[in-house]
Amino acid sequence: MSERDPVADLTAAAEALSATRERVAEVGTDRLETVADAHGDLLALLDRHEEDATGYGEFGKYIEFQEALAERLDALPEDVPASDAFDAADEALQKRTLSASDFDHARTALAPAAEYADLAEEWAATRERYRDARRAVIREKRAAEDRVADLERLRRLAAADPDAPVEVLHDPVAAYDDAVRTAFERFTDEASARAVLAFVERTRAYPLVPFDPPPERLRAFVADAPVGEEPLDTLLAYADYSTSKLDHYVADPRELKAAVSTNRTYLDRLDATPLTVGWPPPSAATLRWRTRELVPVVARFADADVVARLRAVRSLTRREDYGSLRESAVARSELTDADRERLADVDVEHALAQERAERDRLADALATHPPLDDVASPA
Incomplete structure (x- = not known):
């Protein structure tokens, strides 16, 4: 059995929504909502009061029911759809004593209003169906x-030259x-x-x-405490000392532990x-911009030889064959055994044409059937 076609489902949902x-629209959304709400309220009212308001000896309950019924019916507009049904239900209940059959007659009298309530439910359901169908097409x-x-x-990786001299890029990098x-x-x-974290902070x-910026408590401690003049490894070692032993090395052992131990992972x-x-x-453009930023950063801590190697990497981006060499490098690095099997078994151009056609078909369906908020509402 074939899978459902989301475009067909959306088309069917759109047709149902339109119908x-x-x-x-023949009723009007506001009027439909009014009659549906009134129908639901009255059925709930009947269910809630039937047992207490029927028979003898429960006059207080009877009065309570009649007052609630009158209040709900009086709130209805004069032109509410199925107004005769509400009048008939009221008439069935205007007796000195009420029986279960009177409540049944009232429910029966409300049948014309029930049709409007059913339409309101159908309207909500068709909108939800349309919304879900459109989401399925989006997915x-x-x-x-x-x-x-x-x-x-x-296709791009397969087109790369497997014999290209990628070492021209690899060795300098x-x-x-x-x-x-x-x-x-x-x-x-x-x-x-202090110097290390200040360096990292400046790379912002x-x-x-x-670089991830230093945690604020760690940065502040290292910037202010005399022990910040020690290397990071020393601070990490101190953080493992007991508080009593650490007293011999730092002025505030607890603050060191709080600042350093909690940020050991960083x-x-x-x-x-x-x-x-x-x-x-x-890519050449990305590498060119990165090396432009890296040069002044690296020069803050590394010697001239490292900076020279970085400049040599930047000069690679001026090669006319940088793009093709990079594609070959990417192909060698990213082309997996599974990719090679697919290339052997699949006509990539044909599969690509099919997938593009499917993508376009789905896009056309979404364009034809706009989001629910953009669909014209009934008057």
């Missing part, structure tokens, strides 16, 4: 867009990444914790150098990753 809207469209993007990626990692490790080992001015993860290029490298 119901026409019937609702399918997004899934088709994902499949298109995946096939386009697969790897040399810089290794050098900056070594330099940053030396910096965090030898410089004071460089959005393409994505300090353990602080490394040179935000300063590296990575492999495969980004």
Whole structure:
């Protein structure tokens, strides 16, 4: 059995919505809501008072019921649909004593109003059906867009030259990444914790150098406390000391533990990753902008050789073949065994054409059937 077609479901839901809207328009939404609410209220009133208001000896309950009935009926507009039904139900209940059959007669008399109540429920149901059907098409469209993007990626990777000399890009990038990692490790080992966190804090001015900013309590403690002149490893070691032992090294052991111990994860993860290029490298434009920000940042802690390696990486973006070499690098890095099997088994161009057609069909359905809020409401 084939799966349901979301476009067919949306079309059917739209047709049902249109047909119901026409019937609702003949009554008017406000008037339909009025009669439906009144019908529901009166049925609830009958159910709630039937046992107490019938028979003898419950005159107080009878009066309470008649007052509630009159109050609800008096609130109805004169031109309410099925007004005769409400009058007939009232007439069936205007007796000195009431029996269960009188309540049954009142419910029967309300049958014409029940038709309007049913229409109100149908109107709500058809709107919900339309809304759900349209959401299903949106989900399918997004899934088709994902499949298109995946096939386009697969086609792009397959088109890359597997024999391209990607080492032309790889070697300078790897040399810089290794050098900056070594330099940053030396910096965090030898410089004071205050200097390291101040450096990280200053990188906020460089959005393409994505360090997480230091936690405020840690930053403030290291900036103000004399122990902030010690390297980070020393602070982490101190944080493991007992309070009594720590008394010999710092003025405020509890504050050190509160500032450092609670942020150990942040300090353990602080490394040179935000300063590296990575492999495969980004597009030429992205790499050009990143290296432009990285040069002044790296120069704050690394020697001239590391900065020179970074400039060499930046110069790669001026190569005319950078884009094709990068595509080959991406293909080698991202093309999985499963991708290769798909390339062997699937006609990518044909599959891509099919998925694009499906995506467009779904998009056309959404354009034809707008969101429910944009669908013309009945008068």
